[in-house]
Amino acid sequence: MELSKNYIPSTTEEKWYKHWMDKKYFNSTPDERSPYTVVIPPPNVTGVLHMGHTLNETVQDILVRKARMSGFNACWVPGSDHASIATEAKVVQMLKEKGIDKDTLSREEFLKYAFEWKEKYGGIIYSQIAKLGCSVDWNRTTFTMDDHYYKAVIKVFVDLYNKGLVYRGARMINWDPAAKTALSDEEVEFKDIVGKLYYLKYMLTDNDTEMTDENQESFFNSRLSTANYITIATQRPETIMGDTAICVNPTDERYAHLKGKYAIVPLIYRRIPIIFDEYVDPAFGTGALKVTPAHDINDYNLGLKHNLTVVDTLNEDGTLSEAAQIYVGVERFAARKKILVELKEKGYFIQEEEYPSRLGYSQRSGVVVEPRISTQWFLKMKEMAGPALKAVVDGDIKIHPGEKFLATYKYWLENVKDWCISRQLWWGQQIPAWYDGQGNVFVAETREQAASLKLQALSLQQQNTESLQFEANSLQLSQDADVLDTWFSSWLWPMEVFNGISQPGNKDFDYYYPASVLVTGQDIIFFWVARMIMAGMHYQHVKPFSDVYFTGMVRDKQGRKMSKSLGNSPDLLELIDKYGADSVRFGIMISSPAGNDMLFDEASLEQGRNFTNKLWNALKLVKMWEGRQMSEETKEIVDDHFELSDETKQLFGEIEHLPNETPLDHANLSIAWFANRLQQVRVEVETLYSQFRLNEALKVVYSLIWDDFCSWYLEWVKPGFEQPIEDEVYKRTVRFFEELMQLLHPFMPFITEEIYHLLSEKQDDLCVKQFANIKAANNGVLTEGELLKQVITALRDARNRSQLKPKETIKLFIQSENTGVYKKIESILLKQVNAETIDYVSDTVPGATVVAIEKDKFYMESERKADTEAIKAELLKDLEHQKGFLQSVLKKLQNERFVANAKVEVVVLEQKKQADAEARIKTIKESLANLV
């Protein structure tokens, strides 16, 4: 078969994903194996995958594929989130573009549009997950508004209400004036801004009768010239109409005389009391605070304490309300400008100064959040927090990387406030609360159950059943118009994807719950992770997952957050088109240290593409050898010619799965070395997996393939041009290649599966091929391989320094006490350093370039005359280095306390270093003497 010049991902990827699907490898049903469960963090149903998702899904797929290949029944559940605010905003926008105003639609009409929208765009995210190669069980795809899921959410709400954990009340909440809904504390993002602080005059009066005079305005304005006022500082002059007090610190002597007096709000001339509270910091601003209970959380608390009236001067859309009396209907920031103008005109304005501060913005709509008093549903969090905190603190749930997030998690749970769970939206689970006309509320899963609750309530008052029946027909219950916060459904995710809430105790749920690992971004630790733990502990008394792996945030090259507005968020499908899914996975993983933010750079994807090309070309090389094995006759001749030494046989014996029938000496070492090297790396990779250090695991495998396999092993066993290869060497090489592909498969599933099948005819697939047990590596063989590499590199370096062209050959003379080692690798050495002959000498070779490695010396003779000066300089540099090294070793060894206190193996190591360094210095000195 003719293989293309470079690897072409597109056809391969489609072919194999379809094959895996046809074989149902990703589908999981309970069996006798241990489960390995992962639930996907459900992306927004109408969204697209961004780079953060890509990193996340890749990590999960690596873990899931690795588990599937390691004897586990791996089950990865995909799905999506209805994302109430985000989706509703998109639908509203879409309707607006069609010329339809949401307010003109009924709830049912709107939901019809929303579901159409979801059907149209909801599939995008799934196709992207498939493109990336994710091995999810598509039969288990779950949407947070699926029928069973919807019912589960309602069931939980009713249950928590009945337990007294859900309640309804008027509280200060975060209000989004654009989406016109309440938000939870977590949905508010604070940004640093430079605002302004305005200093305003409030007139003082001790008149305890309310001023109603038509002429009050001119009365106060005329008295402004006198000093009879108090100065306050505010950032929000548009809220002064909501002021219901001025507050000063009771210890502040400047204002002690104001006890019992009143201030007059400018422009509307409301008379408000001066109150005293420790809360006010005398050092800040003027030490006098205007109190606006309706529009500031602190003022609200002050208002509660001092029994102040609440004047809400804003409408739900952020315009000024009737209660503001002036500028009614004007948008809040426009009103601020107009009011400032009027304050200046009338003389109430003193000065303004720049003031750095933080402002809360809606995570979804991006507008400035308005603190607002509103009647909402809340979940008591204190009761939920305890077990969730314990599960993590006790180590039942392990967080990776741990130390970094434990403190944050703990602090949040210990200081958690009640969760506002109602949203003034239509897209979501409608709150199962029904109101009668008399201000009673009935919480139940269905209208019928709510009605029967009402009947029960009535029956307590009325014993007459006939009249009760009459009442039931005219109950006129109306359901709460609001829906629940999206996170109030997502927190059930690990349970309800297996119907654990709607059908508790079902077979799947018992088998798959709890999940093995949760992989998610650290930005939703409170939104989602903590709350899933709460729900899991509350309903199952069992953690929802054993490990949490936090991926870092994906940023651009300059370290900026990826965002649509910056245009620095690349399109995943374009990247896959350009580089292939394997390269995208490689690129994002290789530069992604666990838990740290990663800077995304397309260069790392190029590195991935180059890697796939390298793999492809290694395949081409090996395929060239196929069918070029030796004939039986040639093989006999060759085997006869090369008698195996006992040493080599011994070396071979260390690898139990190597054949008894052995090929050539050099291949002997090559195969033995690589077999051991492979085992060594497998041990390393296992450890890294268990520590979730996936990027390091990938680096190790990458280097094993590129450096050890391609650059060394393949070169060592490579036959001469158009020469045959030994049968056994060919088979071993194919086998190594297969094992490497298996090791790499979780990271780069497509190309590895392709190469696995191209290497030889196969019945099985890499996707489900089980890893063989790891064998212990033999250090002696590894050391021998390392020595060979070292010798080759040093000789090549010497060639370079002598400015020898690659084609120019050398004559090599080896002076060593242990020639046996080198005789074994002669054929490799010849090839790798382009020598025509190798001879063994017991003395120096005059006029040759000398290279010293450990205690051995290598003389290199060539046509070209050696540059003795350059070589001398090199040797002197090396000598200096060795001398310095020896000195530092001696310093330790001569220190009695070191010898006494350090571990024995450390001391032994130092002694060996000393001996090696001394021997090497001797060799270098001899070489230098030889030069003259």
Place this chain on the structure above:
RNA sequence: AGAUCCGUAGCUCAGUUGGUUAGAGUGCUUCCUUGACAUGGAAGAGGUCACCGGUUCGAGUCCGGUCGGGUCUACCA
């Protein structure tokens, strides 16, 4: 304001319980195209591990402090 992480090669980062004169990728320099791969090969240069002090036979690693940067949390108008 509190918490927390970070500061190692030009750049992005590894460096696991302290123990070779500190590693990788990328970039850079030199050389190399009929022989799997120029999306490549061979080789090389490049670091006072932010700074100061302490513990120790021994510190990039542990402790304290300083400076610089990030992130999260918090009700100072």
